[in-house]
Amino acid sequence: MKLTELIEKLNLKILTQGVNLEKKVEGGYAGDLLSWVMAHAKENQVWITIQSHQNIVAVASLLGLCAIIVAEGVEVEENTLKKAEEENIPILSSEKSTFELCGILYNLLNGSKIPC
Structure with missing residues (x-):
């Protein structure tokens, strides 16, 4: 699924300007402990935090993540947005909780197949 389609389906707000929104999303990762995300997230995933x-x-750039989704309406610092634009990392925002975003993202990427 392309990032543009994910943005539409999750009703995400785009916080960064001039970044590539045509990336292919291959999965997602949720977490707030940066060192843990660095050890477990994978290239071409979106990161929910x-x-x-x-x-x-820096973490998203290092790992080659598609985008960062900031959940729960958290306000993103201006210097973070500026750095993301320089690094071509889309930062997106949602009022939804991390739990809600993960559930929706999982269903979108896996065709609503619930694992056993």
Whole structure:
């Protein structure tokens, strides 16, 4: 699924300007502990978090993540947005909880197949 389609289906707000929204999304990861995300998230995934400081951009860039989704309406710092634009990392926002976003994302990417 393309990131543009995911943005539409999740009703996400685009916080960064001039970044590539045509990336292919291959999965997702949710977490707020940066070192844990660095060890477990995979390239081409979207990352769902409530963190909003500049270090999230460094993690996303290092791992080759498609985008960062900041959940629960958390306000993202201006310097974070500027750094994300420089690094071509889309930062998106949602009022939904991390739990809701994960459930919807899982169903979108896996055709509503619930694992056994």
